[in-house]
Amino acid sequence: MKENLKNIKSRPQILLSLLGFVILSVAMLLMTYFYSQKTRAVLYNHIFDQLTSINTTKTHYLELFLKNKEADVTALSLNQNIIDMSKLLIFNESQSKKDKTTTFTNPYQGYLTHFLKLHNYTDILIMNAKDGDILYSLNYQQYIGKNLSSQAFKNSQITRLWQQVLQTQTLHVSDMHTPVLYTDEPVMLIGAPIYDHKKLIAILMLKMPSIALNELLHVKAGNLKTYETYAIGQDHLFRSDSYLEKRFSVKNSFASPNSSKVYTTSINQALQGNRGFDIVKDYRGISVLSVYAAFKFDSLHWAIISEVDESEITIVFDSILKVIYIWTLFISFFLILIGYFILNFVIKKCVIFPLETLYNRAKGFEDIINDSLNEIYIFDKKTLHFLFANRSAQENLGYSLETLQKMRFLEIETFFNNEEFHNIIRPLLEGTKQTQIYETMHVRKDGSKYDVFVHLQLMQIEGLMQFVALVNDMTEYKQVLQEKQHYYSLASHDHLTKIYNRQMFDTLFEKEFLRAERYANKISLILFDIDNFKMINDTFGHKKGDEVLIKVAACVTNFLRESDIFARWGGEEFVVLMLHTDINQAIQKADELREAISKLEFDFEEKITCSFGVAQIQDLDDITATFIQADKALYRAKERGKNRVEN
Numbered sequence: 001m002k003e004n005l006k007n008i009k010s011r012p013q014i015l016l017s018l019l020g021f022v023i024l025s026v027a028m029l030l031m032t033y034f035y036s037q038k039t040r041a042v043l044y045n046h047i048f049d050q051l052t053s054i055n056t057t058k059t060h061y062l063e064l065f066l067k068n069k070e071a072d073v074t075a076l077s078l079n080q081n082i083i084d085m086s087k088l089l090i091f092n093e094s095q096s097k098k099d100k101t102t103t104f105t106n107p108y109q110g111y112l113t114h115f116l117k118l119h120n121y122t123d124i125l126i127m128n129a130k131d132g133d134i135l136y137s138l139n140y141q142q143y144i145g146k147n148l149s150s151q152a153f154k155n156s157q158i159t160r161l162w163q164q165v166l167q168t169q170t171l172h173v174s175d176m177h178t179p180v181l182y183t184d185e186p187v188m189l190i191g192a193p194i195y196d197h198k199k200l201i202a203i204l205m206l207k208m209p210s211i212a213l214n215e216l217l218h219v220k221a222g223n224l225k226t227y228e229t230y231a232i233g234q235d236h237l238f239r240s241d242s243y244l245e246k247r248f249s250v251k252n253s254f255a256s257p258n259s260s261k262v263y264t265t266s267i268n269q270a271l272q273g274n275r276g277f278d279i280v281k282d283y284r285g286i287s288v289l290s291v292y293a294a295f296k297f298d299s300l301h302w303a304i305i306s307e308v309d310e311s312e313i314t315i316v317f318d319s320i321l322k323v324i325y326i327w328t329l330f331i332s333f334f335l336i337l338i339g340y341f342i343l344n345f346v347i348k349k350c351v352i353f354p355l356e357t358l359y360n361r362a363k364g365f366e367d368i369i370n371d372s373l374n375e376i377y378i379f380d381k382k383t384l385h386f387l388f389a390n391r392s393a394q395e396n397l398g399y400s401l402e403t404l405q406k407m408r409f410l411e412i413e414t415f416f417n418n419e420e421f422h423n424i425i426r427p428l429l430e431g432t433k434q435t436q437i438y439e440t441m442h443v444r445k446d447g448s449k450y451d452v453f454v455h456l457q458l459m460q461i462e463g464l465m466q467f468v469a470l471v472n473d474m475t476e477y478k479q480v481l482q483e484k485q486h487y488y489s490l491a492s493h494d495h496l497t498k499i500y501n502r503q504m505f506d507t508l509f510e511k512e513f514l515r516a517e518r519y520a521n522k523i524s525l526i527l528f529d530i531d532n533f534k535m536i537n538d539t540f541g542h543k544k545g546d547e548v549l550i551k552v553a554a555c556v557t558n559f560l561r562e563s564d565i566f567a568r569w570g571g572e573e574f575v576v577l578m579l580h581t582d583i584n585q586a587i588q589k590a591d592e593l594r595e596a597i598s599k600l601e602f603d604f605e606e607k608i609t610c611s612f613g614v615a616q617i618q619d620l621d622d623i624t625a626t627f628i629q630a631d632k633a634l635y636r637a638k639e640r641g642k643n644r645v646e647n
Helices: 002-010 012-078 080-097 109-119 159-166 210-219 251-256 265-271 311-339 340-370 391-397 418-430 475-492 504-521 533-540 542-559 584-596 627-637
Strands: 123-128 133-139 187-196 198-211 230-231 276-280 289-296 299-309 375-379 386-389 435-443 449-461 465-474 525-530 565-570 573-579 610-616
Touching: 012 080, 012 109, 012 187, 012 198, 012 210, 012 230, 012 299, 012 311, 012 465, 012 475, 080 123, 080 133, 080 187, 080 375, 109 123, 133 418, 159 187, 159 198, 198 210, 210 230, 210 627, 230 265, 230 525, 265 289, 289 311, 299 311, 375 391, 386 391, 418 435, 418 449, 449 475, 465 475, 475 504, 504 525, 504 565, 504 573, 525 533, 525 542, 525 584, 525 627, 533 542, 542 565, 542 573, 542 584, 573 584, 584 610, 610 627
Parallel strands: none
Antiparallel strands: 123 133, 123 198, 187 198, 230 299, 276 289, 289 299, 375 386, 375 465, 435 449, 449 465, 525 573, 525 610, 565 573
């Protein structure tokens, strides 16, 4: 050993080689650490972008899901069978209270059972709007006859929902809870008013089990094993089951709420109405990449959380760094013992090989980005020429990467010209905004166009600031919106005459009434019905009666302005709301309508005529006064011989 030390001292080139290797080892260690952290940051940003996209999509789907459920209960509350059934239930209850024996045979039992099964509800309830008595329950008949005002239901969600619908006379959704009626699992209730003509007679409620949200939020995304999206309520209890930890379920949360509340940074931020992402400790105490957003719908105020375990993302990096650190220390110690003669071997074996491994792993992360289902573009900050487009972008557009690199980003845009697009990117160039989010349409090589949602950022890539665009194809989302519009049309229009129904007219009338109150606009109301309509039905049949209704509605529609609001009030009765119209103009218009209707021809001899009642809004403090005035005028027209206009 002593001789070897003397030999080393006598040959300074060996000391210099050893010193150089140690310096090189330290430098490589630092460089490996620096680039691993940079690659880690890029990967984290990509994962956060994926989680943000997933969180946004599932939030939209959750909103659409609840709106569809609202459409279900709205359609059911407007169903004439349900109205008739409610009236029969109220009559049956009143007879029972008079000690009269009544028998209620429900002819709609099969229909309701089929409806619940088809739309994944577990019960339907009908309550008396007058006194809160439970008139009907499909699957829990033992609760029929109980009263929501009783002590047993005091401060319960079902009573609050009943009162809320009763007070506002509109549809409402209750937050998830363990109800007094149902003790098997937490539920959500959706309530809507049931009207018989103008009179509120009952409240309809549908029971939706907690498992319905699991089917929506548990859909996996990608190949991340620890990814999950879940919902948390304002009470910090789960609104959907945990995918990773079975004991964190909705049922367990509501069974023991005091010990099941979860508090994390992401949950607290989302419940405060914020949206963002961070690395936090989740409800299991595990470090996760978390994206959070607030979700508000009617009385619901939830946190929607999308997370993935940080350990799943960093396991590759940690294993590589661990190997490199161990090898670096081993090489330094080994060189002190072995020296100059194996220096080249050690460099090849212990430095180059780990770097190649790190490069291959980094290349693998590049493949992840390239294989992303989202379209990802990188284009030049100044010229807007494409520098990179991943595989999804190339396949969707129909261009190869080589062709795209000869094109500018604006060549696939359809909404914006050069000046308009520069107005979009100016805040990014000036540093006043970090992200621009907008909707547009992209055009493919074959000329076809498709809707997209663009997240645009200015990022440093290889030392230069370049634009990075994350693009979501919105084709399927637009289809969902179209389906939503279809359901809206079904809920707001009369199925026979295709004009507005009474519920939609009430909504529009209230809106215009408030506007008239604010701006002192003149508004007139025309209320009319078809004379001797019962005789037509009795003589020629309901099919002919429907034909009369359709032709009369079409005739009136042709004589009205675009601003006029025309609706079927009920049966053979119609209503027209004329904006910016005084009583004299409304009377003139009503007379034109009366004459036009009387000239309609049908394949039977009787002439169709209508009687009209006209009123102008005078009292802006009473929304019902005008209806009463028009209704009285219509009654006078009937008394004075029909086929006339009265005011």
